[in-house]
Amino acid sequence: MAKMGIKLPPAGSTYRRLGRDPRGTTWRQISCGICDKSGRSIDFLDFKCSTLCLVWLLRGSGTYEDAEGRTVNLAAGDCFQRWPGRKHTTRIVADSGWYEAHINLGDELPQVLDQLGVLDARRTVWHLGLDPARLARWMSFRNALGKASDLELPALCIQAQALVVEAHGADLETNATQVEDPVDAACRQLAEQFAGRDDLREFCLRLGLDYETFRKRFRRETGVSPGQYRIRRRMERACALLQASPRSVADIALDLGYASPFDFSTQFRRQLGISPSHYRQRQG
Numbered sequence: 139m140a141k142m143g144i145k146l147p148p149a150g151s152t153y154r155r156l157g158r159d160p161r162g163t164t165w166r167q168i169s170c171g172i173c174d175k176s177g178r179s180i181d182f183l184d185f186k187c188s189t190l191c192l193v194w195l196l197r198g199s200g201t202y203e204d205a206e207g208r209t210v211n212l213a214a215g216d217c218f219q220r221w222p223g224r225k226h227t228t229r230i231v232a233d234s235g236w237y238e239a240h241i242n243l244g245d246e247l248p249q250v251l252d253q254l255g256v257l258d259a260r261r262t263v264w265h266l267g268l269d270p271a272r273l274a275r276w277m278s279f280r281n282a283l284g285k286a287s288d289l290e291l292p293a294l295c296i297q298a299q300a301l302v303v304e305a306h307g308a309d310l311e312t313n314a315t316q317v318e319d320p321v322d323a324a325c326r327q328l329a330e331q332f333a334g335r336d337d338l339r340e341f342c343l344r345l346g347l348d349y350e351t352f353r354k355r356f357r358r359e360t361g362v363s364p365g366q367y368r369i370r371r372r373m374e375r376a377c378a379l380l381q382a383s384p385r386s387v388a389d390i391a392l393d394l395g396y397a398s399p400f401d402f403s404t405q406f407r408r409q410l411g412i413s414p415s416h417y418r419q420r421q422g
Contacts, residue, residue: 144268146196146237147277149174152284153242156291168291168298169242170280172196176235181228187220190248190257191240192302194266196273198236202263203227210263217266217305221259222248239276241302243295251299254361257306266305276301278381282421290420293410300374338364373409376402380418387414 151171167189175181181200194217202218203209205225212218212228220226222245230236251257266272279297286294327341341364342349356364372394379390391402406414 144196144270144273147172147273149237150280151240152280154283154286154291154294156288156295167242167244168283168295169240170276170283170298171240172277172280173238173240174236175230175238177232178230178236179232181230181236182220183227184225185220185227186223186225188222189220189245190222190243190302191220192243192305193218193220194239194276194305196237196239196268198230198234198238200228200230200234200236203229204262208262212263215265215268216263218263219261219306224259226262239273241276241279241298241305243298243302247295247299251303255359256303261306272305275378275381278421285420290412293412293417296373296410297377300377369405369409373406376406376414377410377417380414381421387418390414 149172151169151173153167153169153171155167176198195212195214197214198212199214200212201209202212203226210218218228248257248259252259279294279301282297283294338353339349342352353364356367360367362370376390376394379385379393380387383390387403388399391399394402396402396405403413403415406412406417410417412420
């Protein structure tokens with residue numbers, strides 16, 4: 139057991155690639171796993187990672203040094219990122235029993251997400267805590283990645299992206315400004331009300347926003363339409379419920395605001411490429 143009662147899963151990582159890689163690099167790689175680095179003193183020295191790798195320290199301590207020489211102490215519960223093309227050094231306190239979890243997203247997708255403001259390439263180290271539920275989600279993803287067929291990998295890439303984005307914003311709420319931007323407020327409300335079926339024009343009217351102005355700005359800043367955003371969040375919630383809940387697909391469809399299980403299954407298959415039942419089997 140680590141501090142705060144979190145149970146450390148066994149070490150082991152799964153690495154997969156989506157399709158053929160014409161460059162012979164890792165740009166389409168996704169991975170997830172656990173590494174036991176007990177006894178090491180140097181993790182990476184002036185290392186320039188070719189992909190985005192999010193590292194969550196579950197046990198141990200050390201330091202993170204960025205390309206400009208700024209050093210941050212690392213302790214259990216901290217999270218740091220290896221951003222594509224940026225040098226850094228991580229050192230380990232050798233007797234601290236360093237134990238880490240990681241998720242890898244390749245190199246091109248993180249750049250796009252940074253441009254959209256979903257991820258922040260400038261972040262280095264932040265505190266994620268030791269949350270057993272979050273760790274269970276990461277390990278469930280690792281297991282699914284190892285079992286998935288090549289046709290199921292695009293859907294798992296979306297899941298990896300969701301886990302990284304979730305971890306990336308874990309402590310940003312405390313730094314939020316008091317005055318919220320209208321589009322940010324709309325994103326938050328759409329995320330909270332993803333099961334709703336309100337007309338988006340009425341949604342804007344309640345927020346005091348012009349629909350066309352809002353729609354254009356929303357797409358410009360998020361990369362998708364408000365309707366697509368709501369569907370995306372609904373699918374993220376659907377995946378979480380199918381993994382963690384024993385409830386029937388029909389009950390989950392009702393919770394998510396669908397008129398029937400058929401409507402839910404149709405949209406789920408359209409978005410993720412497999413049925414809800416098949417997705418649940420793959421996560422088991």
